[in-house]
Amino acid sequence: MAELLRHAWAIARKDLLLEFRTRTAILSAAVFTALVLVVFNFGRDPTAVPTLTIAPSILWVTFSFAGMVALNRAFQLELENQALDGLLLAPISRYSLYLGKLAANLVFVAAVETIGLFLFALFFDVPIWRVLEPLVGVIALATVGFIAVGTLFSAMVIRTRFAELMLPVLLLPFLIPPLVWAVQATGALLAARPLSEVTGSLKLLAAYDIVFVALATFLFPATVEQ
Amino acid sequence: MLSAEGLTHAFGSPPVRALDGISFRLESGRTLAVFGPNGAGKTTLLKVLAGLIRPQAGHAHVQGGRRAIGWIGHQSHLYSHLTVRENLLFWASLYGVPEPQRGARADDLMQRLGLGDRATQPVAALSRGLVQRAAIARALVHEPGVLLLDEPFTGLDLAAAGEFRRLIAELARGGRAVVLATHNVDEGVELATEIAFLHRGRFVEVAPRGARGPAEIAAAYRRAVAGG
Numbered sequence: 212m213a214e215l216l217r218h219a220w221a222i223a224r225k226d227l228l229l230e231f232r233t234r235t236a237i238l239s240a241a242v243f244t245a246l247v248l249v250v251f252n253f254g255r256d257p258t259a260v261p262t263l264t265i266a267p268s269i270l271w272v273t274f275s276f277a278g279m280v281a282l283n284r285a286f287q288l289e290l291e292n293q294a295l296d297g298l299l300l301a302p303i304s305r306y307s308l309y310l311g312k313l314a315a316n317l318v319f320v321a322a323v324e325t326i327g328l329f330l331f332a333l334f335f336d337v338p339i340w341r342v343l344e345p346l347v348g349v350i351a352l353a354t355v356g357f358i359a360v361g362t363l364f365s366a367m368v369i370r371t372r373f374a375e376l377m378l379p380v381l382l383l384p385f386l387i388p389p390l391v392w393a394v395q396a397t398g399a400l401l402a403a404r405p406l407s408e409v410t411g412s413l414k415l416l417a418a419y420d421i422v423f424v425a426l427a428t429f430l431f432p433a434t435v436e437q
Numbered sequence: 438m439l440s441a442e443g444l445t446h447a448f449g450s451p452p453v454r455a456l457d458g459i460s461f462r463l464e465s466g467r468t469l470a471v472f473g474p475n476g477a478g479k480t481t482l483l484k485v486l487a488g489l490i491r492p493q494a495g496h497a498h499v500q501g502g503r504r505a506i507g508w509i510g511h512q513s514h515l516y517s518h519l520t521v522r523e524n525l526l527f528w529a530s531l532y533g534v535p536e537p538q539r540g541a542r543a544d545d546l547m548q549r550l551g552l553g554d555r556a557t558q559p560v561a562a563l564s565r566g567l568v569q570r571a572a573i574a575r576a577l578v579h580e581p582g583v584l585l586l587d588e589p590f591t592g593l594d595l596a597a598a599g600e601f602r603r604l605i606a607e608l609a610r611g612g613r614a615v616v617l618a619t620h621n622v623d624e625g626v627e628l629a630t631e632i633a634f635l636h637r638g639r640f641v642e643v644a645p646r647g648a649r650g651p652a653e654i655a656a657a658y659r660r661a662v663a664g665g
Contacts, residue, residue, distance in 0.1 A: 214533075221530045225516070232518040232559075288516070292560075297514030297575075300487055301531040302504040436491065 215310070218303040222311025227318060229288055237322060240280040244327040247273045252334045266337045267397035271390050273327055274320075274350070275357070279379055281319045282361040285312050286369040295369075295435070305432035309362065313424075316358045324350055342400040345409065349400065352416035353393035356423050360385045363427035367434040385423075392416050439463050439583050439614055443495030444485055455481040456492065457638035463631065465500075465582065468605070468615040470625035470646075472658050473635035479618035480510070482635065483585045486616065499583050504532060507581030509589045513572035517561035521552055521571045524560060525578050532579030539578075546574040549604070551597075565592040573601060577608075584608065584615045590624045602628060622655045634661040 230236055251269045289295035298308055328350070332339045339346055361382050368377040396412035444459040455478040463469050473479050484490040486497045487506050499505055508514075515524045525543035534542060547553050550570045560568060569592045576584070584605070590598045605628055609615050618635075619625045626632075626646075632654060633643040641661040646654070 218531060221527065225519070225527050228523070229516060229518050291517055292515050293510075293512035294514050294516060296489060296510075296512070297508075297528070298531070299489055300503065300506065300508055300514075301528070302502065302533065303531050 215304050215307045218307035219310035219314060222298070222308060223314040223318070226285075226288070226312065226315035230284075230315075230319060236280065236284040237319065240277050240319075240323045241326045243280055244273055244277045244323055245330055247276055248327070248330050248334050262335055262337060263398075263401055266331070266335050266401060267394045269335070270327075270331050270397060271353075271394050273331070274324055274354070275383075275386060275390065277323045277327060278320050278354070278357055278361060279382070281316055281323065282358070282365045282382070283375050283378055284319075285316050285362060285365045287374075290369065299435060305435060306428055308435070309366075309428055309431035312366070313359060313362045313427075316362055317354065320354055320358055321351075324354065337401055338403075339401070342403070345406060346397065346400050349393055349396045349409070349413065349416070352413060352420060353389045356389045356416065356419040357386055359420065359424040359427045363431055363434060366431060389416055389419050392419075438465050438500040439486060439498065439616070441482075441486065441495065441497045444482070444492045444497060445494035446481060446485060446490060446492045448481075454638045456485065458495070459635075459638075459640055460495075461631075461633065461640070461643055463614045463616065465612045465614050466609060467630045468609045468617060468628050469631040469633060470629035471616060471618040471633045471635050472620065472622055472625065473618070474620055474662055477620075477635045478638040479620075479635055480587050481638075483508075483510070483587050483616065483618055487585055501582050504579070505582040507576035507579070507584045508587075509573055509576045509584070510587035511591065513560070513568050513575070515560045515568065515571055515575060518559055520557050520559055521547060521563070521574070522556040524571065525574055528575050529578045534579050542578055542580075543574070546577055550574050551600070566594055566597050569593050570597065570601075573604070582613055584613055586615065586617045588619050589617065590619070590621070598624070622658050623651060626651045626654050634658055636662050 255265060286295065289298065328339065364378055364381045368374040368381065371377055392412040392415045396409040399408045440462040442460050444456045446456045447454045459482060461469065471479055471482065481490060485492050486499065487508055488503055522543055525546065526539050529539040529542065547556050550573060552567065552570055552574065555563060555567060560571060563571065590601065593601060605615060617625045617628060629646050632646050634641040
């Protein structure tokens with residue numbers, strides 16, 4: 212177990228170091244996030260629908276799109292010089308490869324979501340600061356499940372043609388349940404509803420995380436075998 | 438030591454046999470040169486030996502498992518935006534090289550392969566020949582007992598290729614088993630203790646090199662490929 216985690220950490224650290232060196236994906240994702248929020252900001256009629264009604268959906272659609280950018284790059288960087296074959300040759304568990312990628316993706320998406328949340332508050336003038344802690348909890352729970360499934364599919368499609376198109380086609384149906392629960396919980400928090408009203412959604416998000424992290428970890432080795 | 442017994446594998450639909458009943462045994466300290474034209478199945482054979490491809494029939498055994506394998510192929514398996522040293526340290530960590538030894542081993546290899554002054558340069562800034570040297574260092578960083586070399590001289594100039602040949606010979610003398618796959622007889626013949634001609638997924642001939650010289654082996658190769 213210790214060796215598995217040590218290898219996972221080495222892979223995650225390497226991915227984050229590569230991203231820190233190039234900064235291309237994080238900048239692309241951050242700009243993309245800002246643009247989606249700008250489009251939503253100017254593409255809605257605030258007199259027709261109150262901001263608080265539509266804001267949770269906008270937030271989660273933005274996070275989902277930004278997450279796709281992160282997931283597309285996760286295995287893309289292993290195609291250069293066929294580094295993925297090197298990883299598969301190495302005497303490491305396929306599980307550690309998955310967990311390393313998952314950890315790096317989570318850090319990457321968390322950074323993008325932090326920027327997105329700040330811009331969301333700025334553009335839509337929604338009161339996130341007074342519910343920041345529970346809101347971060349909702350975002351964290353929803354993101355773990357989303358990225359767990361996305362990391363698996365990212366590995367699955369990487370050797371296919373049109374991988375960037377295939378990923379959302381495969382992934383979005385699996386995101387519907389956590390998105391519904393995350394939007395409900397975010398809406399309740401922004402509307403200053405009591406915390407007891409969101410515990411149901413949080414429990415469902417946690418259950419989704421447990422099931423899909425376990426399932427994706429278990430299935431991952433089969434997706435990378437030749 | 439490594440061995441293969443009845444390795445068979447096919448790709449595509451309708452299936453095209455890339456390997457068709459390959460068997461051999463190679464002891465430590467010996468070098469098997471596998472000569473074959475493009476598409477003969479050389480890369481598939483090495484990938485099966487390395488465990489990257491599971492054969493549809495037969496089995497391969499490498500003493501020491503995946504940890505004992507060093508691979509040098511068409512691709513470097515290096516990350517372009519990491520430095521040469523960072524790449525070596527990363528791969529050393531995955532191969533279980535103890536942390537205190539990683540730095541010294543990476544530095545030693547870089548010195549031996551003429552990369553000492555390139556240690557802190559990103560791989561993206563290196564020429565093709567230097568990238569190949571870095572790939573060689575990557576393959577040796579965990580001191581493998583078995584070397585699988587797939588067209589390893591690609592991209593090396595004459596001097597670097599000569600230096601690499603000397604290094605492989607030294608590693609084989611040190612007790613490593615080496616499988617070298619190439620389409621160029623001149624490149625591999627000096628190193629070989631055993632010779633195999635691979636054609637359409639089959640070993641047409643497997644034999645000790647003996648006293649045969651390069652010209653004799655090249656002629657035998659041409660006959661084997663033409664007649665296979």
